[in-house]
Amino acid sequence: MNSLKFISTLLPFLLLLLHAATAIRFDIQNKCSYTIWPAVLPHGGGRRLDSGQTWTLSFQNGPKLAKVWARTNCTFDSSGKGKCLTGDCGGQLNCTTFGSPPHTKAEYGLNDFGRKDYYDVSVLDGYNLPMEMTPTTNGCTRSVKCAAEDIVANCPSQLKVDGGCQNPCTVFKTTEYCCHAGECRPTDMSRFFKSRCRDAFTYPQDDPTSTFTCPESTSYRVVFCP
Numbered sequence: 001m002n003s004l005k006f007i008s009t010l011l012p013f014l015l016l017l018l019h020a021a022t023a024i025r026f027d028i029q030n031k032c033s034y035t036i037w038p039a040v041l042p043h044g045g046g047r048r049l050d051s052g053q054t055w056t057l058s059f060q061n062g063p064k065l066a067k068v069w070a071r072t073n074c075t076f077d078s079s080g081k082g083k084c085l086t087g088d089c090g091g092q093l094n095c096t097t098f099g100s101p102p103h104t105k106a107e108y109g110l111n112d113f114g115r116k117d118y119y120d121v122s123v124l125d126g127y128n129l130p131m132e133m134t135p136t137t138n139g140c141t142r143s144v145k146c147a148a149e150d151i152v153a154n155c156p157s158q159l160k161v162d163g164g165c166q167n168p169c170t171v172f173k174t175t176e177y178c179c180h181a182g183e184c185r186p187t188d189m190s191r192f193f194k195s196r197c198r199d200a201f202t203y204p205q206d207d208p209t210s211t212f213t214c215p216e217s218t219s220y221r222v223v224f225c226p
């Protein structure tokens with residue numbers, strides 16, 4: 001067998017191996033005592049998830065980026081149109097656009113060059129539900145969460161809305177809170193979140209204490225009300 005023939009015989013198997021190696025999985029669990037409507041974008045959409053249920057998503061190649069959040073107090077008609085109190089994505093059950101604030105979110109990103117996964121739990125779009133993200137493969141184990149029970153109840157009055165607590169950038173839209181230019185620092189408002197969720201992204205330049213990494217192609221569990 002010449003080497004070209006050998007390679008062309010082997011190629012489908014090599015591709016299959018590569019494929020298997022890059023498949024990752026998100027297990028999204030609702031441990032809240034009530035129904036929630038989680039969403040995953042840009043791939044995944046959104047659905048209803050009753051208390052105790054798990055939604056498993058498998059991605060064959062990637063994704064390069066994903067955000068996971070949950071909507072609360074939703075009503076939808078049989079065609080999947082309706083609305084939610086928090087996290088609403090244009091009134092659709094199966095989301096195609098990001099949710100409106102406030103909503104706690106877990107984020108995942110792939111660095112093609114570093115061959116690493118980045119992940120975090122963020123309150124840059126505010127907070128509506130306790131949330132935890134945990135790597136489940138590749139020997140990666142560092143769990144990150146924002147799950148302080150009193151965030152909505154004790155939310156500063158300027159940030160408080162029905163069902164959640166806004167990030168100060170959403171409300172005030174100033175450079176101080178949004179870091180539109182240059183360096184910025186934590187604020188008393190962002191410290192309200194940081195003191196309760198030390199692993200969470202609480203203002204736009206919160207990276208050093210809030211971004212975690214795993215080897216490329218790690219799978220994750222995302223738990224609401226951990």
Ligand SMILES: *[C@@H]1O[C@H](CO)[C@@H](O)[C@H](O)[C@H]1NC(C)=O
Nearest residue numbers: 042043044045046094095096
């Ligand atoms: C929701 O949208 C995704 C694409 O974003 C699609 O793969 C999925 O099948 C849709 N689910 C339903 C129930 O329509």
Ligand SMILES: *[C@@H]1O[C@H](CO)[C@@H](O)[C@H](O)[C@H]1NC(C)=O
Nearest residue numbers: 033034035072073085162163
């Ligand atoms: C939203 O849903 C929760 C859980 O079912 C419930 O306790 C709460 O009263 C609802 N809030 C509103 C404003 O309907």
